[in-house]
Amino acid sequence: MDSGAIRRRVALGLAVLTASGLLAVACPGSAQAASYCSGHKVRTVPFATGSVQLYxxxxxxxxxxxxKKQQSRKRPMSVxxxxRGNRPVVDAxxxxxxxxxxxxxxxxxxxRIRGSVGSGSVSSGWILC
Structure with missing residues (x-):
């Protein structure tokens, strides 16, 4: 590869990184949610201290x-x-x-989904049947 081709590839890579950074700054909520779970949101199960989002x-x-309230300190959470017929997968x-x-x-x-934030929790029962 000659030096011109290398420069073009570096410039293209830099342009892609810049564009993705601008999108993350412009719409942080949607970019953040989309990066965690793939698919479409089918349900949100709210409770006193938060909610469980299901995709x-x-x-x-x-x-x-x-x-429910974003804070800068760690607190107990689980999902x-x-x-049906399998064991639950847990992150706590x-x-x-x-x-x-x-x-x-x-x-x-x-x-069945369960979630908790601090002292608040929710259990959905069997859903999406």
């Missing part, structure tokens, strides 16, 4: 717990997704922004 893509279900710990994402292959089976 579906093909036969896969992805969930994450988001607190779990269980396809002390987080600042969200718990998860957790993804399971549900196919056409019902799923």
């Amino acid at each position: 579906r893509s093909g036969g896969y279900v992805c969930a994450m717990t988001v607190p 779990s997704v269980q396809a 710990g002390r987080f600042v922004h969200h718990a998860g994402p957790v993804t399971v292959h549900a196919g056409h089976r019902c799923v």
Whole structure:
């Protein structure tokens, strides 16, 4: 490769990085949510201290717990997704922004989601049947 081709590739790479950075700054909420779970949002299950957001893509279900109020300190959070007939997939710990994402292959089976932020929690029962 000659030096002109290398310069063009570097310039193209820099342009792509700059454009993606500008998109992340221009719409941080949508860029952030889209990067965690793939697919389309099918349900939001709210509770006193936050909500569990549920996404579906093909036969896969992805969930994450988001607190109602954003703070800069870590607090206990959890999220779990269980396809009927399988064990739940859990992400629990002390987080600042969200718990998860957790993804399971549900196919056409019902799923149960659970989530908590601090002392508040929710359990959905069997949904998406």
